[in-house]
Amino acid sequence: MSKRRFHSLIALALTALWGVGVYVGHATGHLRFLDRLEAPLTDLRTLVRGVKTPPDLVTIVAIDDTVVKRGGHFPLARSDLARVVEAIAKFEPKLIAIDLLLVDRGSAGDDELLAKSLAARPTVLAAAAIFPEAIEAVDAGNQDALASLPQAERFLLPLPAFADHADVGIVNVATGSPLSIPMLFRTRDKVELSFPLRVATRALDKPLTVAPDHLSIGDHTVATDAGYALPITYYGPRRTIRTVSAQAVFDGTLDRKAIQNRVVVIGAAVAGGGDFFPTPFDSLMPGVEVISTAITHLMAGDGILHDRKVRITEAIMVIMLPMLLVALLAWRRSAIGLIAATAVFLAWAALNVFAFTHGVWLNAATTLAATVPPVAIFSAVQLWAGGRRTQYFAARSRLLAQFQAPAVQEWLAQDPDFLLKPVRQNAAIVFIDLSGFTSLSEDLDPDELRDLLKELHALVDREASACGGTITGFLGDGAMILFGLPRQAPDDAARAVECCARLYQMVERWIALLPREIGDRIGFKIGAHFGTIVASRLGGRSHAHITATGDTVNVASRLMEVAAQHGASLALSDILLNEAGRSRGALAEGRLTGPLQTQIRGRTGELTVWFWRSAPQATQAIAEPDTVN
Structure with a gap:
């Protein structure tokens, strides 16, 4: 039995005991104040019935x-x-x-x-x-x-x-x-x-x-x-x-x-x-x-009836109505349960008035005394527990949000089935990775290593978010950034190029600020490409993540090797630049060299590649394309 069901059964049992106690207490004369409450309720029903002509x-x-x-x-x-x-x-x-x-x-x-x-x-x-x-109370057992x-x-x-x-x-x-x-x-x-x-x-x-x-x-x-x-x-x-x-x-x-x-x-x-x-x-x-x-x-x-049979019916209502309302609130802890409970309560009130106007007096005060406290307490506990659950899930949501891009979070909230079926589309892919990090890891204290990665990841996350990119995953000392999710946009390639330039400048500046014994041992490389990908959810029932697969992803990753082989830190495919329109705004603060016709490891044919280096001065113009031999 689930914990929620067990708590609901306990609430129903306590509600039934309360109802029995209220009815017995009133029947034996120990709850006389209920008669004072019944008087105005009876007056109200009499007014609803209206004036009658007496015999x-x-x-x-x-x-x-x-x-x-x-x-x-x-x-x-x-x-x-x-x-x-x-x-x-x-x-x-x-x-x-x-x-x-x-x-x-x-x-x-x-x-x-x-x-x-x-x-x-x-x-x-x-x-x-x-x-x-x-006056002594009536002895009901006599x-x-x-x-x-x-x-x-x-x-x-x-x-x-x-x-x-x-x-x-x-x-x-x-x-x-x-x-x-x-x-x-x-x-x-x-x-x-x-x-x-x-x-x-x-x-x-x-x-x-x-x-x-x-x-x-x-x-x-x-x-x-x-x-x-x-x-x-x-x-x-x-x-x-x-x-x-x-x-x-x-x-x-x-x-x-x-x-x-x-x-x-x-x-x-x-x-x-x-x-x-x-x-x-x-x-x-x-x-x-x-x-x-x-x-x-x-x-x-022609009087109104309140005999033994009516009192038995009353006793059943006193016990069953609060139990039914609590059961409905427990059954659907939402607006549906509240609406259903309200409908049942109104139906009881209508039945009570109907019976009164037709000569049967069902005591309303006793039923209300048996119903209102347990329902109010149960509702209050539900609201308190709901608030606790809301806080819990909000905390979990905030925690999980750290593992997913904001745009993807928003899209998943709107469409829970997002990417359950793979989607084939064009997108820009950017990879960034630190070089020399593996050898540095052998000598660096694990806590210092963790702090170093935390700073890098925060920097990448900030720049990717600023350009509208989606980080599909951090790969140790690197990351994969996708432009085209949750949906394609005409400027995906242009924003990818802008992100590459910003990452280049920010990571270069970050490394320069590191202690020399660390900064002198590491560098970075960035590769970016544009083309067809397959966006989907990967994983099992307990865990799934959104990613992109296909040749475009592999080429973008291999371009980091091409950059390192030619002494550069950023390699951009000619396809990406053509799609981006070679925006001067993104690459103005550096020098673009190329094109280079090069072989990509594991892939047949050649790819045209450009390299970009940050200029010492912001006013330096972009160089005319050079052919790299």
């Missing part, structure tokens, strides 16, 4: 600012509340639910009047559960579903005078933007129904059955979340559920059609009363409308 099952009679201005105070006097209840009862509602805590005694007459009013129609009163400051409910210290019930004539339900709602409402509450020795559930069971007039993952009201099943919480989704802004002011009772304008055969919920909607909640459509929605939303869901069965 016409519930009417809210609001004790609002108009009523308070009339009566002069809040809470409403018990006698006024009794009057409201009596007026509603005359229009034959299905049920009257009072979302007010009637726990304090009023005047005896007013309390008696309200008690009589409550007895006129089926009524449900609100109670409250009092919890300790620290086999008794009811025992897993958070335990309240006690219930704050309505006065017996009222409770004797009505049913009671617990009205507690979570602070902030409520995403769900508990359906069951318990103390040490008692379980009580929530206010919405008590209202729904009385309105439907069917027996209630509590199952591990749902509630049944007769044959009407309501799926619940963990801990018997009912997920709610708001229909729209305040007053989306039919709402009438209680002032209509006192004005005598209450509409029978708004009351008859409906559940009527009486509750406070007084500005500054404190019973308001932020919701997606409205920053201040009265608590009575939040409760009425839950009642409607229970009766109509």
Whole structure:
């Protein structure tokens, strides 16, 4: 297994463990902050879904600012509340639910009047559960579903005078933007129904059955979340559920059609009363409308689903989505992997929104908490490792660049297949070699010898690059320079001639500056020719180099011998000079002699050769051609 694959598998395993930890931590109540993150995400999906028309099952009679201005105070006097209840009862509602805590005694007459009013129609009163400051987390392993409910210290019930004539339900709602409402509450020795559930069971007039993952009201099943919480989704802004002011009772304008055969919920909607909640459509929605939303869901069965099956799907997503994203980033450590991972993430987001708008609530915060950290960490590690790899390869590239001409490097970068197939073309070839170097090597210290060669190679490289030549290789104390790669140019021959003249002058000056015991023992020779070559890559799989072969290369090399035989340091073929146009600019600072008809070792026929020597003064003209005998 490769090192990269092993690291990817380790990253996937750690990602899976993180996902499991996040899901279990949230399911057992140890990551409550995720609920605060889920609230705005749920609000966003609700806004995407838009306003819905609620079933016409519930009417809210609001004790609002108009009523308070009339009566002069809040809470409403018990006698006024009794009057409201009596007026509603005359229009034959299905049920009257009072979302007010009637726990304090009023005047005896007013309390008696309200008690009589409550007895006129089926009524449900609100109670409250009092919890300790620290609530223990739900024990997910407890086999008794009811025992897993958070335990309240006690219930704050309505006065017996009222409770004797009505049913009671617990009205507690979570602070902030409520995403769900508990359906069951318990103390040490008692379980009580929530206010919405008590209202729904009385309105439907069917027996209630509590199952591990749902509630049944007769044959009407309501799926619940963990801990018997009912997920709610708001229909729209305040007053989306039919709402009438209680002032209509006192004005005598209450509409029978708004009351008859409906559940009527009486509750406070007084500005500054404190019973308001932020919701997606409205920053201040009265608590009575939040409760009425839950009642409607229970009766109509149109709530959002977050039952056991949905939570299992959620768990799979929490584990699999981050693993899939990490796998994609590991699979293609490039833009392709990033695009694929982004596409998968967007597909998940679209699926989440689609499910929500169709009544299935997949918790987004938990999935994000399981996904973002491992993906971010893995991406950061990838970027860091990529930076390290980039630095490594850049260093290698700089190192390898020293072994290849810049023009060839650039061409190979543009075309990796450059010269995989041999190319036959015309080119100019220049060879340079030190004479006397072999005997000098026997006496010179190896370090001094190395420094000497390093200086020579640097000089040759500088002059060849200045003239646009390509060094195809250093041959110990010499080098081969090619003009015509990576592609042919009309001035290849002219630049080769210029390079020969510059090399002659620079090497002559370099030798003159060497210590006498070294400079007096060495010289140099240069040969140059123009003609047809075969440019190609030579070598095996592990190593290849670009070079040129053919008769032109051999002749250029042999011309160094011809120069030495005739006491010269530079020999140029007549073919090269003709191709170069015998440019005075390149050879002006010296004397050209020739032509010489000479035999080239190992080759049949003769070749016309010219010799060039650097003149003592820069103004010396080029001599007229002489015939060398």
